[in-house]
Amino acid sequence: MTDAELLKLCHTVLPGHRAKTPAEMFSSMAAWCEANDVAHDVYGNGELIQQFEQKIASLLGYEAAVFCISGTMAQVTALRLACEDRGSRLAALHPTSHIFVHEKSNYQLLDHFDALQVGDRHRPFTAADLAVIPDRLGAVGLELPMREIGGQVPAWDELEAIKAHCRSRNVHLHMDGARLWEAAAGYKHSAKEIASGFDSAYVSLYKGIGGLGGAMLAGTERFVARAAEWFRRQGGNVIHRSPYVVAAAMQFDQRLAEMPLYFRRTERLYETLRDYPLIKVNPARPQANMLHLHLPVSRERALAIRNEIARDHKVWLFGRAAHGALSDTSLVELYVGDNLARMPDHDLRAALDLLVAAMENPAWVTITPSP
Incomplete structure (x- = not known):
């Protein structure tokens, strides 16, 4: 069975x-469009x-925002323009930046900018990491929170120091805010407070x-207008963006209102995981x-454990798994959303019990995982 079939x-x-199934999603969208007299x-x-663009801009404290068909296009375009404005092609990024890990060297092959890896790959970089760079930077890109290291964020004082450093050096500070709303709940600061001091920010409409x-993509009116022109040059000028906007707008306010609930559930999850010492958690506290x-x-x-538990117990533990730094170890990601927020503790513990029992018994797993 495929992962989708098991799930x-x-x-x-x-x-x-x-x-939601496509039928459920499209039905909800149609009803929302009918209720709100939406035109393409x-x-x-x-x-x-x-x-909706202006709503996002206002929430983040920027003059303007523009829709882009993908974050991949939005981010490299923003950093390209930032580097042009500052007269340096060099952009500083964390080693686990989405641009390095998931975007197939697009920034390099499409000649957008030159990239410099900064900081330790297991921790958010700091203002001190930036200060020791001898080169003149055009831009710094900072992901909040940092997915590839478990959703870590810099401490609030450190974030303010990074902003101050970039401002003092006339370096464009760009935010990869794919999960900014989640970071706001952890910081206990509004998205606008977090974004203050960033020259531009990208947010996802689907994560x-x-x-x-x-x-x-949000920023000054001039910056956003230039970015929109570059989106068109790169093939992003789709005739109707309304399906994407409707799918986000119809549930946007509710999702933002529930982010504190998801964070509180994450805190409770950490408490539960203390009873399962075989499972190590990163970061050490919820961020x-x-x-x-x-x-x-x-x-x-x-993956074999996940698949067999799904098949035999109808419980889906996690999605992707990655190799750990040590042999015979791995790491998996948990995003705490509706599913865990509404899950009784006894169901969560039952799922964790299955996982731990399988890991403690090498003979328990008999099927071959999907590649």
Whole structure:
């Protein structure tokens, strides 16, 4: 069975939000469009999309925002323009930046900018890490929270120091805010307070929000207008953006209102995990409503355990698994959303009991994991 087929069998799912079928999603979108008299935009011109762009800009404290078909396009475009403005092609990024890890060297192959890895890959970088760079930077990109290291964020004072450093050096500070709303709940500061001091910010319309896809890039009116032109040059000028905007807008306010709930559930999850010492948690304390579980089994075995528990117990423990730094270890990601927020503690403990029992008994797993 494929992962999707196994997941569909499960009555208990730990990570993320409850997945809607296409029929459910499109039905909800149609009803919302009917209730709100929504018309299609044409190449980004339309009342709904322009109002939503301004809503995002206002929430983040910027002059303007513009829709982009993907965060991948939005981010490299923002950093390209930032480097042009500052007269240096060099952008500083964390070693686990999405641009390095997931974007197939697009910044390099498409000649957007030059990139410099800064800081320790297991920790957020600091103002001190930036201060020792002898080169003149055009931009610094900072992801909040940092997915590849379990949702870590810099301490608030450190974040303010990074902002001050970039400001004093006339370096454009860009935020990868794919999960900014989650970071706001952990920081206990508003998204606007977090974004203050960043020259630009990207936010996702589908990750924590649950939309179909798409992103917003926010900044000054001039910066956003230039970015929009570059989106068109790169093939991002789709005729109707309304499906993506509707899918996000119809649930946006509710999702933001529930982020504190997801964070509180994450705090309770940490308390529960103390009773399972075989599972190591990163970060050590909740910083957003996501975390990594480090397991004392190989990636292949972790996936086999997940699949067999799904097949035999109809419980889905996690999605992807990655190799750990040590042999025969792995790490998995948990995003705390609707599923865990509404899950009784006894169901969570039952799922964790299955995972631990499987890891403690090498003979327990008999099936071959999917690649």
